[in-house]
Amino acid sequence: MATIKDVAERAGVSVSTVSIALKRDPRVKESTRQRILEAVQSLGYRPNGIARDLKMQxxxxxxxxxxxxxxxxxxxxxxxxxxxxxxxxxxxxxxxxxxxxxxxxxxxxxxxxxxxxxxxxxxxxxxxxxxxxxxxxxxxxxxxxxxxxxxxxxxxDHEGGAFNVTMHLLEMGHRQIAFIGGPSVSVDGQLRFRGFTGAMKHFGVDLEKRFMILGDFTEQSGYAAAQTLLSQSPLPEAIFAGNDEMAIGVLRAFSERSIRVPEDIALVGFDDIRLTQHTTPALTTVHQPxxxxxxxxxxxxxxxxxxxxxxxxxxxxxxxxxxxxxxxxx
Amino acid sequence: MATIKDVAERAGVSVSTVSIALKRDPRVKESTRQRILEAVQSLGYRPNGIARDLKMQxxxxxxxxxxxxxxxxxxxxxxxxxxxxxxxxxxxxxxxxxxxxxxxxxxxxxxxxxxxxxxxxxxxxxxxxxxxxxxxxxxxxxxxxxxxxxxxxxxxDHEGGAFNVTMHLLEMGHRQIAFIGGPSVSVDGQLRFRGFTGAMKHFGVDLEKRFMILGDFTEQSGYAAAQTLLSQSPLPEAIFAGNDEMAIGVLRAFSERSIRVPEDIALVGFDDIRLTQHTTPALTTVHQPxxxxxxxxxxxxxxxxxxxxxxxxxxxxxxxxxxxxxxxxx
DNA sequence: TGAATCTATCGAAACGTTTCGATTATGCGC
DNA sequence: GCGCATAATCGAAACGTTTCGATAGATTCA
Incomplete structure (x- = not known):
């Protein structure tokens, strides 16, 4: 691989001249610049970015x-x-x-x-x-x-979004609302939960412990969470899945058991991923910018x-x- | 930012010793290695990857x-x-x-x-x-x-996949099949077209020119292609969209006009993107590994x-x- | 004509590593 | 206490750039 030194030799100038010529510094005469450019061409010279990074810090x-x-x-x-x-x-x-x-x-x-x-x-x-x-x-x-x-x-604004979508569920008449949370390390999951509880409290609805389920934001875990809910009765009236992926998992579990959404249970997600427009039914969710x-x-x-x-x-x-x-x- | 030189000074050894000590070279005595490690700690030294890359080429x-x-x-x-x-x-x-x-x-x-x-x-x-x-x-x-x-x-194997899915359409009884192609620069698009024509020929079915439409692999262009097809009559019996994105565009256009898939027109795509499982109806397609x-x-x-x-x-x-x-x- | 200014170019140091060959310290047998 | 092998460490060059200060030659001006 040709270096700037090779170019300099070929063009019969010093390394420093090549260096500045290559960035169109007006200090170098046009004729020498041309000579240098030719040398670059014929040698197939490509500057070594790593050397530059090192020098430039x-x-x-x-x-x-x-x-x-x-x-x-x-x-x-x-x-x-x-x-x-x-x-x-x-x-x-x-x-x-x-x-x-x-x-x-x-x-x-x-x-x-x-x-x-x-x-x-x-x-x-x-x-x-x-x-x-x-x-x-x-x-x-x-x-x-x-x-x-x-x-x-x-x-x-995870908390605000979760608050608003929970309010929406409440306004639609749902009261027994289950929440499927994200992994405990994720702050956004926590904030969504906080928004959820905030809205429930605001509406004066008590949380039921058995309706609070932990997932990990994967479709898989949404599916599992739905299974858990289905194994108990009575079912909640609605489910707030901590993200759309999990909501899709829930949807899959429900369709396998012929549970209708939203007729039997309403469902909302979070994120507004592209898929939510295409699920059956299309998913109510919270859009993140x-x-x-x-x-x-x-x-x-x-x-x-x-x-x-x-x-x-x-x-x-x-x-x-x-x-x-x-x-x-x- | 501390350099290896600083570490060397702090530890009272030479730069080269630090360099090899840090890669657990057995040539350096354990006690000095400890001393060096301490220096690294106290200075918060982090090796400069760029310098290494330069040296190592x-x-x-x-x-x-x-x-x-x-x-x-x-x-x-x-x-x-x-x-x-x-x-x-x-x-x-x-x-x-x-x-x-x-x-x-x-x-x-x-x-x-x-x-x-x-x-x-x-x-x-x-x-x-x-x-x-x-x-x-x-x-x-x-x-x-x-x-x-x-x-x-x-x-x-775009060509083979396209051939096979086209054969599938033909075997299902479809004959008037439209093809929505990808951008002309894309080799995979061309190969898919080749597979399509190959199967048609193999079945002895003639291609209709007005059923060959060019798209650019976006949902948008699939939508547009569907419009074009809808503006002519008669409609084809099936559509092979060059990829799933375009197939989804077609689906959207059809659902707006209440055209049923597959009852009125069959549709297949290519790629097997995740969405294809969730569209209504679910999309026949070709899986790429x-x-x-x-x-x-x-x-x-x-x-x-x-x-x-x-x-x-x-x-x-x-x-x-x-x-x-x-x-x-x- | 000589000092001053400008133009075009150069040389060398620096960026922070790695590695090779050289050097010094240590331990051993006698 | 000597030479010798071995262990531990060191110094310097190299990687390919950029840039600063220096230099040589050309031009200007009084």
Whole structure:
């Protein structure tokens, strides 16, 4: 692989001249620049980005860590990130942080191979995040509640959304409402639960313990939760699944047992993933502004990169999307 | 940020000793290693990966380029890549190559910031790919038909899958079959068309020109294609949409006009994205082994990285998944 | 004509590692 | 207490850039 030194020799100039010529510095005469360009051509020279990163002490690269890339709305998030990052001349790269620890985390964050990162993963340990964040590596956390220097936060209004969709169920006449929660580590799951209980209390409805079930945000666990509910009686009048995936699991369990939604039991989810429009019945849910989450997080990252030290956490509004599954209780 | 030099000073040893001590080299005495570890601790030292990459002339990082991260089955692909990459001590990073050119492409491929890459993007220019590939940067292309040194190929059997699903339609009694194709740049789209025509020919059924419509693999374009078909008469008896997204668009158009699937028109797609199980009716389609595509591609990448120069292209089998939408013509 | 200014280019240090060959310290047998 | 093998550590070069200060030559001006 040809280096800048080879180019310099070929063009009969010094390395430094090549370096500045390549960035169209007006200090170098046009004729020599041409000569250098020819040398670049004929040698097939490509600058070594790593050497540049080392010298420059920055990479112009930021990472987005997702717990699993499969998440159905991550693509929108990444779009948001990408749009903002590109306008700053940065390349976002997406990495998977399966299990909260992993090669990528180590390599990109600990060993300083990126200038900053956006993290959406409830499983990455709080200590790790606090340790690794620093003036040369600001971290924007999504849906996490960690305080620390150079750690910034953006989240959607899970509590409000959950409150509103629960109110919707209550207004539709449902009272016995079951809640299927997310994994206990996930702050968003907790906030959704809080919104739920808030609305129930606001309406003066008591919670029934046996209607509170823990899942882990997978379709599988929604299915299991539905089984649990079905094994007891009486059934609740409605179910609030902590996210759409679990709601879909519930739907599957119900369709297997020929339980009609919403006639027999109403159902709502959270997230507004694309699938919710296509299930039978279509799912009432809470829309999260994923694209905006991406743009806002990235903007914050760049403000941090620019030296701003303290930036207040941002909470983005959610919106209830009413579809067929939450039908009224007659 | 503390460097290895700082650690060396603090521990009262030389830089080289620290370097080898940190990788548990038995040449350094346990007691000094402890001293060094303490220094690392107290200084909060983190190795600079970029410096290492420069020295080592490799990054242990590979890129996966996706045209848009939103693609509904990319996550499976990436899982496959990840599983193999991790077992080789590599971190895969995913980047978006919107529009075929972009900062990330430039930064990661041209400037040598990764050791190799897997590319799934019909829009990246052939010349670029051939230029950038080299002994230090093998490239594995998915669903592309580019020959070149250090360029390797993996694809699923689009033609066979299309052939088989078309045969299925024919066997169900459908004869007037419309085809909605993908963008002309996409080889997989072309192969699917070839499989389709092959089956039609095999059955001795003539193609009707007005039933051949071009889309671009988006739901939107499927919707538009359906409109086009609906504006003419008579309608075809069945539609083969070049991918599931477009099939879903067709479904939407039909449901707006109260056209029943499969009673009025049968419909099949391609890809077996998750949504196809949940549409009404569930969609007959062709399953692509995305996870396997990821693992195979990554294995090839590592073989190339290990010095193997020529590796034959691999074609993975697809499988027809029969669901309700392709019902028989009575 | 000589000093001053400008233009075009150069040399060398620096970024933070790794590694090779050299050097010093330690333990051993006699 | 000597030479010798072995263990432990060190110094310096290298990876490929960027940039700062220096230098040489050309141009201007009084």
């Amino acid at each position: 920055q990479t112009q690269t930021m990472a987005v860590f997702l717990h699993d890339l499969g998440g159905p709305f991550y693509s929108e998030l990444v779009s948001g990130v990408q749009d903002v990052a590109l306008s700053h001349g940065y390349s976002p790269i997406v990495a998977c942080s399966v299990g909260g620890k992993g090669v990528a985390l180590e390599r990109l964050l600990v060993e300083n191979r990126v200038d900053g990162a956006i993290i959406l993963d409830p499983y990455i340990e709080e200590d790790f995040i606090r340790q690794v964040a620093g003036p040369t590596l600001p971290l924007v956390l999504l849906d996490r509640d960690i305080e620390g220097s150079y750690v910034y936060r953006v989240t959607s 994923m694209y905006e989450l991406g743009t806002v997080a990235t903007q914050i990252l760049f403000r941090a990169l620019a030296g701003e030290e303290t930036i207040a956490p941002v909470i983005l509004e959610t919106r209830v999307v009413i579809r067929a599954s939450s039908g009224s209780r007659q | 490799q990054t242990q990082t590979m890129a996966v380029f996706l045209h848009d991260l939103g693609g509904p089955f990319y996550s499976e692909l990436v899982s496959g890549v990840q599983d193999v990459a991790l077992s080789h001590g590599y971190s895969p990073i995913v980047a978006c190559s919107v529009g075929g050119k972009g900062v990330a492409l430039e930064r990661l491929l041209v400037e040598n910031r990764v050791d190799g890459a897997i590319i799934l993007d019909p829009y990246i220019e052939e010349d670029f790919i051939r230029q950038v590939a080299g002994p230090t940067l093998p490239l594995v292309l998915l669903d592309r038909d580019i020959e070149g040194s250090y360029v390797y190929r993996v694809t699923s 995305m996870y396997e595509l990821g693992t195979v591609a990554t294995q090839i990448l590592f073989r190339a990285l290990a010095g193997e120069e020529t590796i034959a292209p691999v074609i993975l089998e697809t499988r027809v998944v029969i669901r309700a939408s392709s019902g028989s013509r009575q």
